[in-house]
Amino acid sequence: APRGDDGTAVFSLSDQKDVALEIHVTNLPSDPAEPQRDGDDAHEALLTAAFPPELPYAGLRPYDGRAPGPVLCLANQNGSQVECELGNPLKRGAQVRFFLILSTLGITLQTTDLAVELALSTISEQPGLEPVLARARVVIELPLSVTGVAVPPRLFFGGVVRGESAMRRESQVGSAVRFEVTVSHRGPSLKTLGSAFLTLLWPQELPSGKWLLYPLHMELAAPPGRGGPCSPPANPLGLALVQP
Template structure:
């Protein structure tokens, strides 16, 4: 739960979650049990689910002698569970509704499930209950990087920025390859995750140390997208790579 007491549903790679249901038929005043309380005939629980969290299955409480029977509609947005006929006075029923997380996206911030009890027996004040939870998406992302070559030596003539016109004048090339891996559920859209790269930009005297010539995002084999901001801010003349050469 959060600091405010609200339930938090943390989603990573699990395909379903369990909603625990606990129904009791006990006297309203435990100190005076003789005042009220009776068997609840045709006791029924109705549950309504949001599209992001449809009903999937029922898990029984192993200690319950009589099983709960649940019937859901076709899209899993509603389910009705028979609790007993009758649900005896003083009885407790505990079971779990298994809900699918397949509809939850990165845009899902909260979920609400409405639970309503009904019985043909007299039961005043039987109001629906709403189970709410905030959704937190936990993506098991990892980042690795490698530099080729792993070591560079600086030398040669130092030129001012205005004197540099061609790629060959910025020094030895080094390729930094960064790989982002996601071991959890799909991001659905690549724009939902961002990677910020920081590198030694310039020396204390204001001279360039590492100048970005090429920046690209390889989303799939043979497909590359530009990064922001764009590389080569000085618009130097670049050497076109030969067939088979790596950028």
């Protein structure tokens, strides 16, 4: 995963169903220059990983075919913790690499960072085995696209200039132009990722303060239950509209 300025991994999520956490465990001498001073086989070597509710354990994936032996992982019922047997013993000088697969289904728009605690244990003498915290920031990316077209594409302004207080009917605000805006989402349903909002800006008034484009009507065409009201509503002056 890419990393931020402080070195923290950044997850850019769009439609991924899972992410992989790479695990690399070594049983090497503490001083490579004097390997004979220490370094023994680690008996009943075990990795315990604790996951946040937003990122439960989903599975195990081997790193490559060169691992010294198969890694066995056993998770609890809700996937908040997993214990992985690394070897009995994990030989002196051995290295074990594999991936823990984590589900992203619990991540929402409110999720900004994630932390996984990793703890090693062995019945052999091994001082200084402190838990390690793997942190990541979360960025939600939705594959949205917006297109717009004006119908008609060209207008000419003219006629009598009226003050706002003199406006009573739709016919007094000039020629109508219809702006059709289409928002497309190429990914899966948002589900727990919340809602998408679109902000529209248009040239509302002239330097003199007179209306240039007046919003008469806004219509949201969306499947039932998918759309919401536009705010603020159109026709702020309450003009009498021509019935379609």
